[in-house]
């Protein structure tokens with residue numbers, strides 16, 4: 001018999017059920033088991049029991065006492081840019097003088113500043129820095145995440161970033177999905193020639209990324225003054241031809257039509273959507289696209305909040321993520337998205353839990369393995385320093401994850 005762990009004395013176990021994209025009323029469906037226990041064997045969930053019963057096969061297992069606390073699935077952060085060189089605290093004075101996010105980018109700062117630092121960093125340095133972020137995220141209750149490239153904007157550095165992501169996937173306990181975001185900004189070498197840069201990405205970079213199997217998804221920053229809808233379409237269609245599933249940064253700042261494009265292409269997810277309008281949302285619904293919302297970015301950029309309630313009403317599956325990056329969201333704490341999802345999107349606690357677990361897993365392509373607590377799935381779960389999920393939604397600013405179990409192993413911190 002393999003390695004077994006029995007987590008017992010769980011006051012409340014709360015989880016969505018199933019591996020489908022949860023939308024509409026289903027977004028609020030959570031299973032709740034009282035006085036529960038979970039048996040983990042060989043990194044998977046072997047059995048779940050409630051009402052003080054012992055799961056079958058629990059004899060001889062190592063026991064962890066949850067002390068009557070809440071247990072949920074490990075959280076999944078479906079949108080991060082966590083492999084980067086440098087930071088951008090130097091932008092503070094510009095921001096305080098009123099410069100907007102796109103003003104700073106147009107002036108050669110913002111993403112382009114991070115590109116300079118990422119190009120200059122060695123692969124080893126980038127690996128060490130991002131490994132520490134994954135450690136921090138794990139301690140905050142995140143057991144799976146997506147990571148985007150996009151701070152290279154040249155062939156070598158994009159491949160370097162993606163190799164770092166692949167190494168994290170191999171060497172770190174976190175489940176990692178990889179997204180190629182070569183069209184994140186127009187680099188200095190192509191200033192004023194976005195079409196030529198798109199030719200380069202489609203003709204030279206995407207084929208290499210695919211050939212070396214470095215990414216699962218392809219993304220583009222479809223935004224006023226960055227890549228327009230036509231250019232975004234070329235990038236995503238080329239990615240698709242090479243087996244990279246489409247994702248898109250759409251309507252983050254201006255409503256440009258990226259959301260409609262996501263629907264038309266049947267993208268896995270459309271992300272941000274702060275400025276999304278009714279037409280765009282109808283397109284998401286039609287295309288079965290996940291809306292991946294990033295409330296910390298709205299907060300940090302001082303923007304409005306995406307129309308999450310309307311999306312749920314329309315039957316669009318909603319995921320919540322952090323957007324961790326050195327510009328618009330220098331925080332990797334997904335718990336803050338939980339708080340803001342409830343407070344600012346007015347999502348019900350149950351809807352929020354679905355958004356940071358199973359719907360986020362769907363956006364990462366890991367929904368068969370992760371995102372719910374069910375027999376056969378990975379034994380990834382969080383024991384919260386809270387009696388119920390409402391408490392986790394309500395308190396903010398401190399780490400409420402007490403203990404994280406990844407692949408059936410209790411992680412020390």
Ligand code: NIG
Pocket residue numbers: 081110111114221249252297323325326327328329
């Ligand atoms: O999702 N908007 C584009 N990308 C990131 C920000 C990246 C950066 O500023 O470094 C975002 O907000």
Ligand code: FE
Pocket residue numbers: 079081249323325
């Ligand atoms: Fe982003």
